[in-house]
Amino acid sequence: MLNLINPSGFYVDPFIALSDDDNVVPVENSLRYYTALHRHHVPVSLHIYPTGGHGWGYQETFRFKHEVHNALADWLRSF
Numbered sequence: 480m481l482n483l484i485n486p487s488g489f490y491v492d493p494f495i496a497l498s499d500d501d502n503v504v505p506v507e508n509s510l511r512y513y514t515a516l517h518r519h520h521v522p523v524s525l526h527i528y529p530t531g532g533h534g535w536g537y538q539e540t541f542r543f544k545h546e547v548h549n550a551l552a553d554w555l556r557s558f
Contacts (some may be wrong), residue, residue: 492522494554496547498531524554 493516497509506527516523528543535541 490521492524492554492557494524494526494551496526496528496550498528498533498535500530501533503533524550526550 493512495509495513497504497506499506509525509527513523513525526547528547531541531543535544537544541547
């Protein structure tokens with residue numbers, strides 16, 4: 480999991496976004512990833528939306544599209 484961190488110590492703080500009703504990738508995978516990062520003091524942004532399924536990306540039909548775009552924009556401005 481933490482092999483995504485560059486050995487040089489430089490990395491980008493992860494942004495994790497998922498839907499609670501994803502039936503392809505278990506929510507627990509993201510929670511384990513978040514927990515491992517947090518345990519290693521890696522700043523991480525976690526966003527769990529109640530619906531949306533898997534692969535919603537930028538679909539116009541995604542109910543929380545504006546919320547995830549705002550969260551992503553805030554995350555990008557943090558650099």
